[in-house]
Amino acid sequence: MLDLINVSYDTQIPNNVGLSSDKRVLKALEKWHPGYINWWSDLIPDNFQQSLVYLRTAVSVDPKGWAKFDYVKMPEYRWGILLAPQVEDRRIPCGEHAGQPAWQEVPGEYRNLLKRLIVIQGDTEPASVEQQRFLGLTAPSLYDMRNLFQVNVEEGRHLWAMVYLLQKYFGKDGREEADDLLRRSSGSEEAPRMLGAFNEETPDWLSFFMFTYFTDRDGKMQLESLAQSGFDPLSRTCRFMLTEEAHHMFVGETGVGRTIQRTCEVMNAHGITDPYDINKIRDLGVIDLPTIQKKLNLHYTLSLDLFGQEVSTNAANAFNAGIKGRYMESRIDDDHKLTNDTYTVWDLEDGKVVQKQVPALTAINMRLRDDYTRDAAGGVGRWNKIIEKAGIEFEMKLPHESFHRQIGVFAGHNFDPDGNPLSGADYDAKVNDWLPTHADGDFIQSLMKPVYEPGQYASWISPPKVGIDNKPGDFEYVKLHMA
Amino acid sequence: MNKPIKQHLIDPEICIRCYTCEMTCPIEAIVHDDNNVVVDADKCDYCMACIPVCPTGSIDEWRVVADPYSVEEQFGWEELPEQQDITQSEAAGGMEALDDAMAALLAEAHAGAGGKAVAPASASKPTVNMYNLSHPVEATVQGNYRLTGDGADTDVRHVILSFQDKFPVLEGQSIGILPPGQDDKGNPYLPRLYSVSSPRDGERPNFGNVSLTVKREQHGICSNYVCDLKPGDKVRVTGPFGATFLMPDDPQARLLMVCTGTGSAPMRAFTMRRQRSVGNKSGGMTMFFGARSPDTLPYFGPLKKVPEALLKTHMVFSRLPDQPKEYVQDRILAEEDAVAEMLGDPNTYIYICGLRGMEEGVEKAFTNIAESIGVQWVALRDAMREEGRYHVETY
Numbered sequence: 096m097l098d099l100i101n102v103s104y105d106t107q108i109p110n111n112v113g114l115s116s117d118k119r120v121l122k123a124l125e126k127w128h129p130g131y132i133n134w135w136s137d138l139i140p141d142n143f144q145q146s147l148v149y150l151r152t153a154v155s156v157d158p159k160g161w162a163k164f165d166y167v168k169m170p171e172y173r174w175g176i177l178l179a180p181q182v183e184d185r186r187i188p189c190g191e192h193a194g195q196p197a198w199q200e201v202p203g204e205y206r207n208l209l210k211r212l213i214v215i216q217g218d219t220e221p222a223s224v225e226q227q228r229f230l231g232l233t234a235p236s237l238y239d240m241r242n243l244f245q246v247n248v249e250e251g252r253h254l255w256a257m258v259y260l261l262q263k264y265f266g267k268d269g270r271e272e273a274d275d276l277l278r279r280s281s282g283s284e285e286a287p288r289m290l291g292a293f294n295e296e297t298p299d300w301l302s303f304f305m306f307t308y309f310t311d312r313d314g315k316m317q318l319e320s321l322a323q324s325g326f327d328p329l330s331r332t333c334r335f336m337l338t339e340e341a342h343h344m345f346v347g348e349t350g351v352g353r354t355i356q357r358t359c360e361v362m363n364a365h366g367i368t369d370p371y372d373i374n375k376i377r378d379l380g381v382i383d384l385p386t387i388q389k390k391l392n393l394h395y396t397l398s399l400d401l402f403g404q405e406v407s408t409n410a411a412n413a414f415n416a417g418i419k420g421r422y423m424e425s426r427i428d429d430d431h432k433l434t435n436d437t438y439t440v441w442d443l444e445d446g447k448v449v450q451k452q453v454p455a456l457t458a459i460n461m462r463l464r465d466d467y468t469r470d471a472a473g474g475v476g477r478w479n480k481i482i483e484k485a486g487i488e489f490e491m492k493l494p495h496e497s498f499h500r501q502i503g504v505f506a507g508h509n510f511d512p513d514g515n516p517l518s519g520a521d522y523d524a525k526v527n528d529w530l531p532t533h534a535d536g537d538f539i540q541s542l543m544k545p546v547y548e549p550g551q552y553a554s555w556i557s558p559p560k561v562g563i564d565n566k567p568g569d570f571e572y573v574k575l576h577m578a
Numbered sequence: 579m580n581k582p583i584k585q586h587l588i589d590p591e592i593c594i595r596c597y598t599c600e601m602t603c604p605i606e607a608i609v610h611d612d613n614n615v616v617v618d619a620d621k622c623d624y625c626m627a628c629i630p631v632c633p634t635g636s637i638d639e640w641r642v643v644a645d646p647y648s649v650e651e652q653f654g655w656e657e658l659p660e661q662q663d664i665t666q667s668e669a670a671g672g673m674e675a676l677d678d679a680m681a682a683l684l685a686e687a688h689a690g691a692g693g694k695a696v697a698p699a700s701a702s703k704p705t706v707n708m709y710n711l712s713h714p715v716e717a718t719v720q721g722n723y724r725l726t727g728d729g730a731d732t733d734v735r736h737v738i739l740s741f742q743d744k745f746p747v748l749e750g751q752s753i754g755i756l757p758p759g760q761d762d763k764g765n766p767y768l769p770r771l772y773s774v775s776s777p778r779d780g781e782r783p784n785f786g787n788v789s790l791t792v793k794r795e796q797h798g799i800c801s802n803y804v805c806d807l808k809p810g811d812k813v814r815v816t817g818p819f820g821a822t823f824l825m826p827d828d829p830q831a832r833l834l835m836v837c838t839g840t841g842s843a844p845m846r847a848f849t850m851r852r853q854r855s856v857g858n859k860s861g862g863m864t865m866f867f868g869a870r871s872p873d874t875l876p877y878f879g880p881l882k883k884v885p886e887a888l889l890k891t892h893m894v895f896s897r898l899p900d901q902p903k904e905y906v907q908d909r910i911l912a913e914e915d916a917v918a919e920m921l922g923d924p925n926t927y928i929y930i931c932g933l934r935g936m937e938e939g940v941e942k943a944f945t946n947i948a949e950s951i952g953v954q955w956v957a958l959r960d961a962m963r964e965e966g967r968y969h970v971e972t973y
Binding site for chain 1: 591592594595596598601602612626627628629630631633634635636638656762938
């Protein structure tokens with residue numbers, strides 16, 4: 096009997112999709128597998144590849160089995176193909192086919208649309224591993240190093256998930272696209288990754304935390320909308336990926352939070368009350384709050400660009416086709432067709448920022464972005480509670496959506512973080528107060544000294560409140576191989 | 579006054595509001611507003627599905643309450659409330675422990691059963707939380723004996739404690755030991771739980787003393803403390819804890835026990851209880867006991883002397899020279915027919931105790947055997963658990 100909950104290890108590729116009885120796809124994946132292993136091996140520095148990392152691996156996709164913790168060497172991590180259990184009689188949740196049975200095969204008319212969505216999603220997964228490849232060398236603790244590697248192996252698995260869909264449902268085209276996912280590379284001149292934000296290097300750990308908080312959260316929102324897809328295999332894949340994605344959100348939120356916490360503690364210990372006394376604070380080996388705000392401004396605005404144009408016919412088509420839903424589609428109480436509804440979007444009229452109503456169907460991107468902003472604002476509020484508890488007068492803020500944008504209606508115009516338009520000269524005069532400068536980057540870089548003693552943390556970050564898998568504070572999350 | 583219940587809570591200071599628990603909960607007992615993600619005490623049935631999916635460690639929080647905190651109340655929290663004092667008289671049957679830390683430990687240890695644990699119908703009523711963190715009881719060490727061979731690389735100890743007044747503990751229950759000293763934050767160490775290995779009337783009949791089976795862990799604060807105890811030393815004890823991992827009093831009940839290492843403690847207690855009460859005129863017991871080698875298997879000598887009519891023992895070794903590695907699940911599969919017969923008998927009670935890592939292999943073996951008799955294991959397991967016939971305690 097086909098076991099669809101437990102992960103089967105009877106092929107080289109762990110899976111819960113009955114791969115051993117699907118010879119065509121098995122062969123295609125086995126052909127793709129060595130390229131993947133090469134990609135991974137070339138990527139992460141070798142002494143980390145040989146180290147034992149305390150990772151979680153899924154042994155089944157039900158709640159009990161999906162988080163088994165043990166020491167693993169990363170190249171031996173069981174990357175596999177895991178789909179959330181099939182929901183009986185699932186229906187297409189939105190668009191013109193709403194209410195019809197979900198597709199188990201690719202509907203011909205939407206083949207290209209679907210393939211493109213899967214390729215774009217798939218392209219971001221290995222890209223982030225590429226961006227973060229050298230961070231292990233400056234990890235502020237073994238705990239953080241373990242979290243980095245957990246994020247990395249799971250992004251690797253998410254690539255597998257997308258490649259499986261391409262190989263299984265898109266024939267020769269799919270195989271070529273799967274190969275291209277390994278051919279493109281973050282920051283490459285000839286073959287860059289598809290989305291801009293995924294070609295920027297992640298130079299330091301604060302950037303990594305900001306990236307996992309803001310940019311991975313875009314990934315989460317995209318997965319949420321694909322989890323609503325009428326194409327059932329895509330929906331099931333994304334639903335399982337979301338469980339893993341939650342860990343990445345956790346790494347980002349607590350990473351930034353612990354950085355803020357440490358800064359506040361050190362300020363208080365030295366009687367510094369003015370958060371803008373930047374040099375004095377930096378001399379104590381912690382990152383001043385205004386610089387953290389600048390990093391936040393940068394990563395939030397880069398991530399907003401990932402949502403595309405505010406008004407988009409592509410997005411409308413994908414929704415109408417039932418290929419991509421809204422965030423929590425099944426919990427929204429409407430007709431799920433949006434034929435006569437409107438939605439409020441930002442626009443520019445005569446250089447002024449205005450809000451106007453447009454057909455809701457065309458504003459799908461904007462709506463997802465609004466959901467994203469709401470989700471992202473929650474963690475910022477919790478960071479502010481840390482600052483407030485420490486008795487320091489400072490508040491982190493999400494900048495206005497018009498600030499520092501490259502895509503959408505605000506691209507090519509200058510705004511301050513409160514959303515006021517200003518001239519290019521005024522913008523240039525102030526931009527160093529709003530976005531990190533090279534000097535800020537150099538300072539942060541100067542703090543990036545590795546700490547490899549169990550239970551010890553770098554000067555600029557606090558220990559976590561709770562260990563991974565409830566482990567004690569001095570647990571050796573990575574047994575380093577020092578050759 | 580309502581009966582107190584153990585309420586599941588989420589720590590708002592650690593939770594990142596990813597809602598993974600909410601998506602995972604099969605009965606929509608978890609809800610959120612703009613501020614917090616909370617568990618509705620009226621709905622939660624302790625299935626524990628939300629525990630492993632949480633990326634943060636915020637979800638494994640428990641409070642014993644007379645009146646559960648409402649959803650609205652929890653939405654307003656910025657931090658978790660302290661555990662309120664609930665007096666002993668309010669302790670109701672079925673409570674594992676009134677001490678939140680102990681209850682959480684037990685909930686985790688029992689999670690492998692796949693749902694809310696239930697005591698056997700005929701089990702004696704346990705006493706829980708007679709002594710707690712703020713009022714521990716003092717015990718005196720009577721003896722401390724090494725159970726593993728002189729050359730063995732593991733040090734497992736049989737430690738006997740005596741109490742001034744009666745300490746009412748049933749086979750399968752645990753007690754807490756408070757190691758002296760403080761952690762690096764200056765807080766006193768929390769108690770560690772150990773399952774008793776003696777029967778209810780005492781290690782020595784009618785003396786009411788209690789034995790523990792403790793393995794020395796390399797950096798274990800409490801295990802080293804216990805393993806180094808000398809006769810006459812005084813120890814602070816809390817408990818007893820646990821109200822489900824208990825043996826049926828029905829003499830005809832058949833016990834199927836699977837354990838490794840110090841997981842043998844409750845099995846020893848069960849065996850001695852049977853020996854002293856109904857002896858060979860019982861439904862019988864079968865035990866699969868795994869260790870690396872005979873010299874690391876606790877109670878190896880005495881076990882060999884227990885008559886088979888009382889207890890049939892399969893000792894399984896994974897590190898014998900010149901022998902392939904054998905684990906408990908391998909032997910269970912090798913004994914497929916006998917195990918299948920027991921699985922099919924509504925009078926069979928299963929107990930699994932040992933390291934967490936054993937669960938998976940044992941479940942797999944049961945799955946295979948159940949399948950061979952045309953039964954779906956998960957359904958059988960869930961039914962047995964609800965009838966108080968399936969018990970897991972792993973750590």
